[in-house]
Amino acid sequence: MASIFLSSAVYSFNILDRFALKNESEDVGTLTFRINAGKKSIELFKSSPLFGVGLGNYGNYSEERTQFEFHLLNQRNRLTYQELGSYSPHNVLFSVLAESGVFGITTFLILLAYFFFRDISYINKEYGISFPMVYIVSFWTMFVFMLFNPSHSIFVVGWFWLIRGVIEATYSVKTFKVNDLT
DSSP, X not given: OHHHHHHHHHHSOOHHHHHTTSSHHHHHHHHHHHHHHHHHHHHHHHHSTTTOSOTTOTGGGSSSOOOOOOOOTTSOOSSOHHHHHTTSOSOHHHHHHXXXXXXXXXXXXXXXXXXXXXXXXXXXXXXXXXXXXXXHHHHHHHHHHHHHSOOOSHHHHHHHHXXXXXXXXXXXXXXXXXXXXX
């Protein structure tokens, strides 16, 4: 509840306002953008179904095109995150589908299924809340975030894979300890 009040105070809207479509032009506009971006992803997938259009190339096929210019560390980046977000389908699955085709989306979904079943197995064996469970919840929360938002920044993708690495390391340590004792 506190996060909703904080969001309202800082950003003048919250997630409940979005679902209630309080600002119709903006809220419906974002839904329309996401639907059109999904359609564009499917079009790009159809144009190159096996391997996709290449990682990071979704933006090159976007209707709005600007030059992506990046500068040295001491210069300000000319492309803001918001502008860069307009070159993203706002869904990691659509992004992977368009950019890496059948091979990429199949591999990604198999990897996610592996993580899911491994996490479920771990949760079923544990009693109570453990430290790795916090990471598991964080990982899947990050994945859900990536289903509805641009996921191309190093912060989003970096945290996603860092959290998964911690989970896998925890599994390896627990497996090592169990195997070492038997």
